[in-house]
Amino acid sequence: MAKSVKTTATRKPAAPKLPKVGAGELQTVLDHVRYAVSRFQEANIVLAHGTTDPIAEAAFLVGEALHLRPEQFESFASARITAAESKTVLDLVAARVTTRKPAAYLVNKVYMRGLPFYVDERVIVPRSFIGELLESHFGGADSEGASLIDDPLAVESVLDLCTGSGCLAILASRHFPNAVIEAVDISKDALAVAARNVADYGLEGQITLHRGDLFSPLSARRYDLIISNPPYVDAEGMASLPPECRAEPALAFDGGADGLTIIHRILEQARDHLTAEGGLLCEVGRDRPQIEAAYPDLPLLWLDTEESEGEVFWIAAADLS
Structure with a gap:
């Protein structure tokens, strides 16, 4: 079973509208993590699936979108990413905010004790x-x-x-x-x-x-x-x-x-x-x-x-x- 979740929410909130991102406004891996953190905090998403804060959730989604294992993330944090990669990241962030599905379902993966596992x-x-x-x-x-x-x-x-x-x-x-x-x-x-x-x-x-x-x-x-x-x-x-x-x-x-x-x-x-x-x-x-x-x-x-x-x-x- 899951770790316990403290919540008073009983209704699914209305899906928020994400701000448009202009071409070239987000360039590095960290730029995309920062953008995701802002969107997650703005939408008050619930974290109950292996990450403990919006930064960890954002780093997980961005890393998976870019096929970076967790131990590789820091080495590439300042690296620029391509326009196609940026779109993949932004689509995942939007899906996390609008569908409220766990991030693990969006990328079909979760890590436990450093090991990756398939989930859906x-x-x-x-x-x-x-x-x-x-x-x-x-x-x-x-x-x-x-x-x-x-x-x-x-x-x-x-x-x-x-x-x-x-x-x-x-x-x-x-x-x-x-x-x-x-x-x-x-x-x-x-x-x-x-x-x-x-x-x-x-x-x-x-x-x-x-x-x-x-x-x-x-x-x-x-x-x-x-x-x-x-x-x-x-x-x-x-x-x-x-x-x-x-x-x-x-x-x-x-x-x-x-x-x-x-x-x-x-x-x-x-x-x-x-x-x-x-x-x-x-x-x-x-x-x-x-x-x-x-x-x-x-x-x-x-x-x-x-x-x-x-x-x-x-x-x-x-x-x-």
């Missing part, structure tokens, strides 16, 4: 905190914080529930190279996108995709690690999603009346699918208070990232009952 409207735009936590808490002695798994090379099996685009399963394959990874989603469309990403990284031999409702297609198999970024938006949140999020599949957001419908099921069933030394890593957005109230006796360990506080929990298999 069939799948939620991935922006989970779990990717960062795999680096910071699951690297054994190399972890930035306290490692929750002593030896990542000893992990033999990983399950990614509600996999969406498959990005977390692919990131897990990098952290647990010896693991067989299975990924489940209820959406046939989302799995088609996941299959494309798995193939792009040549991981068909390590990652298996399943279509089904949570654990239902897995029989009695057990895993050393279960990761999940499930739907967790409550009914009130669903009613007030901004236009950018309404462009994404509602199925990937909708967590039921209180946002906990899927999370309850995961907590109830995870123990039957974990090895004795395994554990569950689950992202829940801003649902922590409700979860702690519902499960006061569960010793949930809440983990922070650079951009989140207490939106992901870890619990060992031995502590689940």
Whole structure:
């Protein structure tokens, strides 16, 4: 599921009219970034899909239009671009402002932990905190914080529930190279996108995709690690999603009346699918208070990232009952 979005908007705003740009008025890469930032701020676009401010959003769109990877952007920031390239950039900026679609859909790409992934409207735009936590808490002695798994090379099996685009399963394959990874989603469309990403990284031999409702297609198999970024938006949140999020599949957001419908099921069933030394890593957005109230006796360990506080929990298999 998506990172939580704070918004009070309930109506799609009228599409703003963008100012005309004269020939040669914008010349460099940075000129186009500045123009995009101004338009994004003027239109009050919502940022909830991997970028945290209008500058980052503009740099992403301009870079993708010019086929520049993020690490190349600074080297070419002062470079002049052609008239044809400028038109491509301006068309993307206009589309972002007038359609309010996530930028990732406009260029069919998103980056997670520096890796590019294909996305389109069939799948939620991935922006989970779990990717960062795999680096910071699951690297054994190399972890930035306290490692929750002593030896990542000893992990033999990983399950990614509600996999969406498959990005977390692919990131897990990098952290647990010896693991067989299975990924489940209820959406046939989302799995088609996941299959494309798995193939792009040549991981068909390590990652298996399943279509089904949570654990239902897995029989009695057990895993050393279960990761999940499930739907967790409550009914009130669903009613007030901004236009950018309404462009994404509602199925990937909708967590039921209180946002906990899927999370309850995961907590109830995870123990039957974990090895004795395994554990569950689950992202829940801003649902922590409700979860702690519902499960006061569960010793949930809440983990922070650079951009989140207490939106992901870890619990060992031995502590689940």
